[in-house]
Amino acid sequence: MSAPEGPAVSLRAVRKVYGTGSAEVAALRSVDADFGRGTFTAVMGPSGSGKSTLLQIAAGLDRPTAGEVLLAGHDLAKLSETKLTLLRRDRIGFVFQAFNLLPSLTAELNVGLPLRLAGRKPKRKAVLEALGAVGLADRAGHRPAQLSGGQQQRVAIARALIARPEVVFADEPTGALDSASGRQVLGILRDLVDRERLTVIMVTHDPLAASFSDRVVFLADGQVTGELTEPTAEAVAARMTRLEAPS
Numbered sequence: 001m002s003a004p005e006g007p008a009v010s011l012r013a014v015r016k017v018y019g020t021g022s023a024e025v026a027a028l029r030s031v032d033a034d035f036g037r038g039t040f041t042a043v044m045g046p047s048g049s050g051k052s053t054l055l056q057i058a059a060g061l062d063r064p065t066a067g068e069v070l071l072a073g074h075d076l077a078k079l080s081e082t083k084l085t086l087l088r089r090d091r092i093g094f095v096f097q098a099f100n101l102l103p104s105l106t107a108e109l110n111v112g113l114p115l116r117l118a119g120r121k122p123k124r125k126a127v128l129e130a131l132g133a134v135g136l137a138d139r140a141g142h143r144p145a146q147l148s149g150g151q152q153q154r155v156a157i158a159r160a161l162i163a164r165p166e167v168v169f170a171d172e173p174t175g176a177l178d179s180a181s182g183r184q185v186l187g188i189l190r191d192l193v194d195r196e197r198l199t200v201i202m203v204t205h206d207p208l209a210a211s212f213s214d215r216v217v218f219l220a221d222g223q224v225t226g227e228l229t230e231p232t233a234e235a236v237a238a239r240m241t242r243l244e245a246p247s
Contacts, residue, residue: 007034007035007037007070008039008071008072008166008199009034009058009071009201010033010035010071011031011033011057011068012068013066013068014028014031014032014054014069015030015064015066015067016028016050016053016057016065017065027050028050028054028057028064028222029221029223030223031050031067031219031224033054033217033224035058035199037166037199038198038199039193039199039200039215040189040190040199040212041200041201041202041214041215041217042204042210042215042216042231042236043055043201043202043203043204043216043217043219044203044204044205044210044217044218044219044236045219045225045243046220046240046243046244049220049222049243050221050222050223051203052171054203055169055201055203057069057076058071059092059094059167060088060092063076064077071087071167072087089114089163090163090165091165091167092166092168093160093163093167093168094168094169094170094171095156095157095160095168095169095171096156096171096172097172097175099144099149099153099155099176100156101152101156101159102144103143103145105143106140106141106142107136107140107141107143107155108124108127108128108131108140110144110155110159111131111155111158113159114159114163115162115163126162127162128140130161130162131155133158133188133196134154134155134158134161135188136154136155139155149177149181150181150184153173153181153185154185154188157185157188157189157192161198166199167198167199168189168198168199168200168201169200169201169202170201170202170203171203172203172204173186173189173204173209175206179208182206182208186212189212190212207233207234207236207237207240210231210233210236211233211236213231214230215227215229215231216228216231216239218243220243
């Protein structure tokens with residue numbers, strides 16, 4: 001079966017406002033953005049630019065004040081909480097800065113946990129394949145305390161892959177790692193995009209991390225201010241310096 005046409009995720013005139021009256025803050029201001037299937041996109045911007053809000057809304061973790069968020073053919077803003085929960089469970093994977101692994105469980109059990117929580121028994125073969133995809137098939141029986149930070153994040157990626165999601169959202173996935181471990185994690189995400197046609201949308205503050213992506217989308221003051229394709233760390237850093245400079 002061929003993949004559906006069109007972007008994996010689309011935002012149309014998305015606005016997000018927190019507070020009311022004099023305390024109202026617009027985190028996103030009429031944002032339009034498309035994220036292509038089988039691509040790796042980094043989202044960057046100065047502190048307070050709205051990049052984390054964009055990620056949360058695109059992933060269905062928060063609802064927009066106005067606008068459309070389309071994922072897998074569904075407008076997330078129109079789904080009930082139950083349907084939204086099911087879509088997140090079945091179509092979306094998440095990788096966060098904190099690994100969020102249960103310390104009492106082995107890598108194998110941590111990876112299979114999302115399926116168990118959904119009332120489905122994980123197949124051991126599928127769990128080991130997910131661990132194999134991140135180079136940790138030989139660490140299936142290890143608990144988090146027996147793994148390095150980079151290995152724990154790779155287990156978290158395997159956990160995100162177990163339901164075979166259409167999109168993986170990564171929020172500062174290398175923020176808690178040293179540079180060597182961070183590069184390894186980014187290389188795995190890059191390989192999954194190239195080999196498995198996975199769609200990855202990553203928020204990062206690190207120009208080197210962004211250089212692993214196909215495209216960088218820049219935000220400032222809740223608006224998309226531009227993008228960079230085939231990014232290099234140097235080009236990303238230069239763009240960020242301009243965005244962060246006082247106006």
